[in-house]
Amino acid sequence: xxxxxxxxxxxxxxxxxxxxxxxxxxxxxxxxxxxxxxxxxxxxxxxxxxxxxxxxxxxxxxxxxxxxxxxxxxxxxxxxxxxxxxxxxxxxxxxxxxxxxxxxxxxxxxxxxxxxxxxxxxxxxxxxxxxxxxxxxxxxxxxxxxxxxxxx
Numbered sequence: 001x002x003x004x005x006x007x008x009x010x011x012x013x014x015x016x017x018x019x020x021x022x023x024x025x026x027x028x029x030x031x032x033x034x035x036x037x038x039x040x041x042x043x044x045x046x047x048x049x050x051x052x053x054x055x056x057x058x059x060x061x062x063x064x065x066x067x068x069x070x071x072x073x074x075x076x077x078x079x080x081x082x083x084x085x086x087x088x089x090x091x092x093x094x095x096x097x098x099x100x101x102x103x104x105x106x107x108x109x110x111x112x113x114x115x116x117x118x119x120x121x122x123x124x125x126x127x128x129x130x131x132x133x134x135x136x137x138x139x140x141x142x143x144x145x146x147x148x149x150x151x152x
Contacts (some may be wrong), residue, residue, distance in 0.1 A: 021040070073116075
């Protein structure tokens, strides 16, 4: 059989070997691609190709950071901004000082503060409706507790 560039390319791609190795395997096997593949396999020359597993952890983290950087975490009360920081910083603080962060958020909600996530272009995030609902319930609960204490 004839050894052609197409056969060398096919064998090179299938076995993940160099052009030289593919040509030599074809020459040893009279141009038969299947026999050349079997020969390369017997000689343990077939190299496994890396599977594309998608973006790495760091690439995903970088993309998430870039998206999060475009959003601000804002705590306000009566139209006065008490805290206005980027979401990456807010997440870092929340991770490092989780109990303190949770306590401060609960305290902010009970005292009538509003929590919002605003994109840098001024657009509000979808979660803000849920946060407003939570803030309303927390404020009502605080008012109810204050009334119970006052009546007692």
